[in-house]
Amino acid sequence: METTDLKAEFVRKYGRPPRVFRAPGRVNLIGEHTDYNDGFVMPCAIDFATRVAAAERSDRRIRLASLNFPGEFEFDLDEPAIETAASWARYVEGVAALLERAGHRLKGADLLIESSVPIGAGLSSSAALEVATGFAFASLAGLALEKWELAKNGQRAEHEYAGVRSGIMDQFASAFGVENHALFLDCRSLDWKPIPLRNAEFIICNTRTKHDLADGEYNQRRADCEEAARILGRKSLRDVCLAELEFRAGELSDRLLRRARHVVTENDRVLAAVKALNEGRLDEFGRLMDASHESLRADYEVSSAELDLMVEIVRGQPGVLGARMTGGGFGGCTVNLLEREASADFIENVSAAYRERTGIVPEIYVCRAARGVSEIE
Ligand code: GLA
Numbered sequence: 001m002e003t004t005d006l007k008a009e010f011v012r013k014y015g016r017p018p019r020v021f022r023a024p025g026r027v028n029l030i031g032e033h034t035d036y037n038d039g040f041v042m043p044c045a046i047d048f049a050t051r052v053a054a055a056e057r058s059d060r061r062i063r064l065a066s067l068n069f070p071g072e073f074e075f076d077l078d079e080p081a082i083e084t085a086a087s088w089a090r091y092v093e094g095v096a097a098l099l100e101r102a103g104h105r106l107k108g109a110d111l112l113i114e115s116s117v118p119i120g121a122g123l124s125s126s127a128a129l130e131v132a133t134g135f136a137f138a139s140l141a142g143l144a145l146e147k148w149e150l151a152k153n154g155q156r157a158e159h160e161y162a163g164v165r166s167g168i169m170d171q172f173a174s175a176f177g178v179e180n181h182a183l184f185l186d187c188r189s190l191d192w193k194p195i196p197l198r199n200a201e202f203i204i205c206n207t208r209t210k211h212d213l214a215d216g217e218y219n220q221r222r223a224d225c226e227e228a229a230r231i232l233g234r235k236s237l238r239d240v241c242l243a244e245l246e247f248r249a250g251e252l253s254d255r256l257l258r259r260a261r262h263v264v265t266e267n268d269r270v271l272a273a274v275k276a277l278n279e280g281r282l283d284e285f286g287r288l289m290d291a292s293h294e295s296l297r298a299d300y301e302v303s304s305a306e307l308d309l310m311v312e313i314v315r316g317q318p319g320v321l322g323a324r325m326t327g328g329g330f331g332g333c334t335v336n337l338l339e340r341e342a343s344a345d346f347i348e349n350v351s352a353a354y355r356e357r358t359g360i361v362p363e364i365y366v367c368r369a370a371r372g373v374s375e376i377e
Pocket of ligand 1: 028031032033034035036166167168169170327328329
């Protein structure tokens with residue numbers, strides 16, 4: 001949908017012109033389940049985004065509607081409490097309520113939301129919604145919030161309004177995205193650096209599956225990591241190296257050992273991946289992606305039959321340098337690194353093979369690294 005159409009729809013609905021804000025989804029290239037362990041990640045923002053058309057009101061009410069979901073919702077900034085609202089609306093309410101709780105005075109507003117980020121596919125449609133609406137609320141109120149504050153506020157909404165104890169990666173990528181660059185982030189210091197993607201071609205394959213237990217399993221993984229760090233007497237698994245983990249393996253149960261081993265080796269892989277990308281060694285980057293998938297599958301146990309199948313099919317194609325699941329797991333997408341010339345028949349071949357084995361038609365997108373949150377003029 002064109003922005004002019006979204007604006008026209010807004011005018012039809014609310015009778016006055018809006019401003020339009022956008023924030024992108026993200027794909028994580030490497031560094032999975034490391035963010036909440038104070039570790040390293042390397043996502044990039046993608047050119048699918050959530051757009052928020054918004055105009056202020058003279059009172060303190062927020063009215064919201066979405067072009068992706070049915071229903072209209074309304075709440076008052078002075079008593080935000082729509083327990084029964086649809087989950088997308090709850091995120092928006094959380095974002096507003098938490099900004100207010102942090103001491104920002106917002107204005108009432110009418111909102112119309114539209115998103116091209118595939119929903120529930122592990123490409124952070126919820127982070128895009130949190131960052132875009134946070135930015136819209138702040139902009140309408142004339143507040144110049146730092147991107148970090150928008151990102152952290154979105155993460156808090158995830159914790160408090162969706163019950164998922166997520167890390168900072170998704171909201172960070174949505175806020176800070178840089179065109180044609182991956183983002184290398186140290187989740188402890190919050191130092192980050194854009195890394196040019198140059199001629200690396202990343203392709204995203206959506207398995208179009210999602211497993212119900214994902215949120216509970218996610219929180220369980222995080223709890224496992226915290227328990228492992230506690231037993232090892234460290235603040236977080238960021239502070240453990242592989243040699244130490246192997247030396248002290250006997251202190252951990254088999255499960256905690258495998259969880260910790262994933263995190264520790266994944267952090268090492270991210271650092272190696274940054275170096276490989278900077279030096280243009282894409283084959284090495286691909287090998288690290290393959291190893292990441294194996295670790296997520298066997299040690300961290302967050303892959304799924306469909307993700308494993310997609311990875312297997314992709315690796316069988318010519319010109320593929322690496323393939324792995326991306327995001328929280330239990331369904332969603334894989335991210336794949338291809339040689340430049342390889343992609344001509346790739347999409348068709350992978351689609352056909354996956355459909356034949358599962359009966360599901362996958363979606364396949366070429367990833368273009370996009371800029372982070374902004375207003376559309
Ligand atoms: C989800 C979370 C992120 C991160 C990934 C796994 O996307 O929201 O914070 O933990 O899973 O890497």
